[in-house]
Amino acid sequence: MDTEILARIQFAFTIAFHYIYPPLSIGIGLIMVIMEGLYLKTGNKAYEILTRFWLKIFAITFGIGVATGIIMEFEFGTNWAVYSKYVGDIFGSALAAEGLFAFGLESTFLGILIFGWNRVSPKVHFISTVGVFLGSMFSAVWIVVANSWQQTPAGYHIVGEGLSARAEVTDFWAMIFNPSSVDRIIHTWQGAFLAGAFLVLSVHAYYIRKGRYIEISKKAFKIALVVATIISLTQLVSGHSSADGVAKNQPAKLAAMEGHYEKSSPADLYLFGWVDNENQKVTGLSVPGGLSFLVHQDFEAPITGLNAFPKEDRPGQVNAVFQFYHIMIAIGLFLIALTLYASFLWWKGKLFDKKWLMWIFSFSVILPQIANQVGWFTAEIGRQPWIVYGHLRTSQGFSQEVSSNQIMFSLVLFAVVYSLLLVLFLYSLNKKIKHGPYDEAENPLEII
Amino acid sequence: METFLGIDYPTLWYLVVGLLFSGYAILEGFDYGAGAWHLFLRKDLSRRIAINAIGPIWDANQVWLIIGGGALFAGFPVMYATMLSAMYIPFMLFLMLLVLRSAAIKFRSAEEMLWWRKTWDIIYFASNTLIAFLLGVVLGNVLQGFDIGPGFTYEGGIFFSFLNPYAIMVGFTTLSLFMTQGAIFLLLKTEGRLYARITFLLKKGMIFFIISFSITSLYTLIFIPGVTDNFKETPEFFILPILAFLAVANVPRLVSKKKYLYALIFSSLTMAFLLMLVAFQLYPVLLPSTIHPEHSVTIYNAASSQKSLGIMLTIVLIGSPLLAGYFIFLYKTFYGKVKLDDTSY
Numbered sequence: 001m002d003t004e005i006l007a008r009i010q011f012a013f014t015i016a017f018h019y020i021y022p023p024l025s026i027g028i029g030l031i032m033v034i035m036e037g038l039y040l041k042t043g044n045k046a047y048e049i050l051t052r053f054w055l056k057i058f059a060i061t062f063g064i065g066v067a068t069g070i071i072m073e074f075e076f077g078t079n080w081a082v083y084s085k086y087v088g089d090i091f092g093s094a095l096a097a098e099g100l101f102a103f104g105l106e107s108t109f110l111g112i113l114i115f116g117w118n119r120v121s122p123k124v125h126f127i128s129t130v131g132v133f134l135g136s137m138f139s140a141v142w143i144v145v146a147n148s149w150q151q152t153p154a155g156y157h158i159v160g161e162g163l164s165a166r167a168e169v170t171d172f173w174a175m176i177f178n179p180s181s182v183d184r185i186i187h188t189w190q191g192a193f194l195a196g197a198f199l200v201l202s203v204h205a206y207y208i209r210k211g212r213y214i215e216i217s218k219k220a221f222k223i224a225l226v227v228a229t230i231i232s233l234t235q236l237v238s239g240h241s242s243a244d245g246v247a248k249n250q251p252a253k254l255a256a257m258e259g260h261y262e263k264s265s266p267a268d269l270y271l272f273g274w275v276d277n278e279n280q281k282v283t284g285l286s287v288p289g290g291l292s293f294l295v296h297q298d299f300e301a302p303i304t305g306l307n308a309f310p311k312e313d314r315p316g317q318v319n320a321v322f323q324f325y326h327i328m329i330a331i332g333l334f335l336i337a338l339t340l341y342a343s344f345l346w347w348k349g350k351l352f353d354k355k356w357l358m359w360i361f362s363f364s365v366i367l368p369q370i371a372n373q374v375g376w377f378t379a380e381i382g383r384q385p386w387i388v389y390g391h392l393r394t395s396q397g398f399s400q401e402v403s404s405n406q407i408m409f410s411l412v413l414f415a416v417v418y419s420l421l422l423v424l425f426l427y428s429l430n431k432k433i434k435h436g437p438y439d440e441a442e443n444p445l446e447i448i
Numbered sequence: 449m450e451t452f453l454g455i456d457y458p459t460l461w462y463l464v465v466g467l468l469f470s471g472y473a474i475l476e477g478f479d480y481g482a483g484a485w486h487l488f489l490r491k492d493l494s495r496r497i498a499i500n501a502i503g504p505i506w507d508a509n510q511v512w513l514i515i516g517g518g519a520l521f522a523g524f525p526v527m528y529a530t531m532l533s534a535m536y537i538p539f540m541l542f543l544m545l546l547v548l549r550s551a552a553i554k555f556r557s558a559e560e561m562l563w564w565r566k567t568w569d570i571i572y573f574a575s576n577t578l579i580a581f582l583l584g585v586v587l588g589n590v591l592q593g594f595d596i597g598p599g600f601t602y603e604g605g606i607f608f609s610f611l612n613p614y615a616i617m618v619g620f621t622t623l624s625l626f627m628t629q630g631a632i633f634l635l636l637k638t639e640g641r642l643y644a645r646i647t648f649l650l651k652k653g654m655i656f657f658i659i660s661f662s663i664t665s666l667y668t669l670i671f672i673p674g675v676t677d678n679f680k681e682t683p684e685f686f687i688l689p690i691l692a693f694l695a696v697a698n699v700p701r702l703v704s705k706k707k708y709l710y711a712l713i714f715s716s717l718t719m720a721f722l723l724m725l726v727a728f729q730l731y732p733v734l735l736p737s738t739i740h741p742e743h744s745v746t747i748y749n750a751a752s753s754q755k756s757l758g759i760m761l762t763i764v765l766i767g768s769p770l771l772a773g774y775f776i777f778l779y780k781t782f783y784g785k786v787k788l789d790d791t792s793y
């Protein structure tokens with residue numbers, strides 16, 4: 001295989017694996033802040049137990065997130081040298097800010113959070129929890145800003161030509177608030193909140209099904225359900241706003257998301273379908289003119305199709321973009337239905353009566369994870385063939401001096417080490433869940 | 449070119465990167481160094497205490513690597529890209545070892561089984577030792593220069609050329625320096641028989657350091673061309689090797705007096721002075737080209753734009769007091785001997 005493909009596979013593999021963890025940390029972080037805040041406010045020991053329990057899970061998630069994140073930071077240089085030189089001037093300040101403001105905050109307070117229970121006062125501990133949570137939110141900001149700049153570059157000019165060309169900052173704030181960054185930061189945060197909230201929902205639904213830790217599980221479930229309901233609903237808003245931005249700034253990506261080929265005609269909105277890229281045909285169920293309506297509030301309005309772009313300037317994997325995008329949408333809609341229904345039962349006072357609902361919640365933990373992954377796949381594959389939209393092609397961005405054998409070597413290493421890491425993560429997660437928030441043998445009755 | 453206090457921006461950023469790398473070497477120096485003694489500690493409890501000595505702080509210490517790497521990418525993208533792609537294999541190994549090391553810290557004490565703990569002990573020991581060694585190897589390669597052609601293209605060997613004799617020497621020197629640093633740190637964190645054991649190990653570590661340091665220094669002076677050029681031009685900077693030498697000599701003296709906190713400070717200073725020495729002798733070159741000096745990566749041809757450097761210097765000015773505050777709070781909270789409790793690893 002050639003170097004470009006291998007470099008892309010390696011990057012996709014390492015970033016997708018990495019992206020399991022930080023959203024979980026951000027999401028669990030939010031829930032922990034709420035739980036510990038309630039503990040400080042009410043003094044109810046149940047909330048302290050819950051905080052301590054989720055902190056243990058947070059610690060592993062965060063740890064693996066950091067370990068796999070460091071690799072990302074250096075992989076730009078090892079595998080994408082040309083790209084690194086091209087964007088260094090732009091990403092530089094975002095990365096420096098991430099390290100100092102976000103990562104410095106979360107990593108130093110993490111020590112206090114995990115090991116400081118017996119050394120600092122509850123208030124200071126709570127402040128540390130908030131610090132770590134805010135740090136992880138800031139981290140997401142800078143990383144998404146950098147990625148958004150690749151999607152919709154702004155506040156820069158290009159200096160030099162050929163291999164020595166690069167982008168330089170002309171307007172810092174225009175670069176930070178480039179056309180897509182705000183929408184995408186909010187959308188990413190919300191995806192992260194859902195990942196965390198659904199893990200909490202899943203674990204406590206499991207306990208409720210098994211008849212263990214019922215009282216505290218109900219408390220935790222309700223906290224996470226409030227978060228999950230609000231966020232899945234508002235996710236629709238940020239998602240729509242994001243797609244509007246894509247329509248304006250990256251029309252080729254939008255066309256690929258819905259498999260719309262004709263240069264300029266009303267576009268359908270597919271519920272599901274299959275794209276035949278050869279014959280430029282989509283088979284599936286659609287709302288005629290639906291996409292036109294979403295973008296222009298008019299079923300007849302024309303949408304720029306893929307054929308408006310030369311073949312070498314538009315995404316090649318149209319069906320992949322289409323499918324990933326539609327999986328994300330389907331999951332999003334399902335989560336809205338699920339959380340609204342559960343909230344309705346809560347209002348009726350029957351939330352925990354239906355065992356099948358607890359079953360669904362137990363397994364639904366995987367859904368936000370899938371949605372987060374395929375959402376990014378859509379964003380990144382939809383950006384192709386560009387690594388910096390409209391300026392630098394992916395095929396020009398990789399390290400020219402690195403051979404395919406070297407990447408093969410590192411890819412195998414990654415595969416082995418990451419598999420081990422995943423097994424360890426699932427094993428210890430499972431063990432912590434089985435063990436539970438407190439020792440039932442010592443407290444045979446619910447202690448609250 | 450814009451300046452601040454009479455110093456141009458690339459030079460200022462060079463100082464920032466140097467400061468971050470020194471911080472990384474000092475802090476992770478004792479983390480990795482403590483880990484490189486792991487198998488020399490015999491009992492399971494001793495090993496657990498040693499891991500918990502760095503338990504609450506290693507994540508924070510690692511921030512210096514992340515910020516240092518980010519600062520290099522940000523300020524000198526050409527250097528970042530050229531060095532990492534040329535040193536592909538050692539950096540990939542380094543990264544993988546970092547992951548394994550994190551896993552070992554988190555998972556080692558999670559199970560009681562003997563085989564489980566023994567396996568993680570070996571992984572932990574090996575990863576710490578090799579990380580320290582590889583950092584030195586990369587530094588050794590940078591000092592010798594790379595085969596860089598026009599347009600910063602790397603033309604050297606790709607698989608094992610990084611393992612040359614000089615690089616290996618610098619690798620061992622780095623390892624020995626970290627091990628000395630790590631043992632002193634562990635002495636501040638332990639008591640009783642474990643403390644006695646580490647006192648014994650520290651002596652071996654210092655001997656290891658002095659031997660490898662002397663050989664590497666001699667070799668550098670004799671075989672690496674141009675290392676004294678900058679000193680001939682600005683003789684005032686001869687203070688650096690003198691300070692480095694004094695700091696090195698002061699460590700055994702303080703150790704024999706059992707003043708370990710001061711010993712840790714002076715072994716940290718040793719690292720800082722040695723890095724300053726390296727930085728000064730290279731300046732303004734970042735990565736010498738062995739093909740022709742005009743292809744060398746320098747702080748000027750590798751730097752980001754003035755505008756970008758200005759923004760980043762502002763970020764550093766705002767951010768570093770915050771970071772310093774976090775660190776002081778963290779280290780104050782966990783000052784003193786290790787006490788194992790239910791939150792420990």
